[in-house]
Amino acid sequence: MKFILPLLLALIGLGVGAGAGMFLKPDADLAEDHATPPPKNDGHSDHAEPTEDTVEFVKLNNQFIVPVVENERVSALVVLSLSLEVDLDERARVYQLEPKLRDAFLSVMFDHANSGGFRGVFTASSNMSALRLALLEVAKKILGPQVHDVLIIDLVRQDT
Template identity: 40%
Template structure:
């Protein structure tokens, strides 16, 4: 009889222990500041310290390029295929007009970056592997920030397709 209880007790205790450990590992929300936005008191010296600069709290916005990007895949001097991408630039409501005003320069710079990525083998083999996609995203964001400045927060790859010859 005690063996039957033990057989049931061990999994139940393991489940409870796992749930408790998982609860401890879950990231707790950060404590919110008081309603006062002014400087805070330093706990040790009692001196006032300036609060950190606030980030732009403007709502997120997206600029979707009206046309897709077509990137030729060249192998041994001949076109071997074509990559087709749909890109969107993540920005804020305040920054969206600046991105729209730079559309043509931004499109040109992103296309150059995509062609460099293609010519260096970025679209060869398993081009959707995480390291290659991460490299592509970083390259596109670097290019976008060079053209549009801090208004470009991310370059989203919405569609990605390869057409082989």
């Protein structure tokens, strides 16, 4: 009974935070205008780098919510939005496999949280690189070589 009020407050805070995040997120057209172009192929590698003409970015529909557990209680919630860089014409396939992708991504994020990845300076480049690499590995297992990158679009930590 004594856990109902904190849980209710956490859920209300999560709802307000998610609503604010949706309301305040930048317009997709603006984000594409400021996107960094992929690196150019210098002709020295065997693999052709994807270019603007051969890839598209697919934003996953909903945010990911990951609890950070300390001392057997939820001390924070981390909210992430992801996009995938995939070959052209793969958008429908990404959305078709989105439930499987979300499940695999959540497993990676829970492991990241449980290993301390969202504690302290959780936005340090080493933490973010490790998370992106792990997300890319599971995306490639599900989608194959058509996925080139996983982009972390939004990342917010709300302490309880």
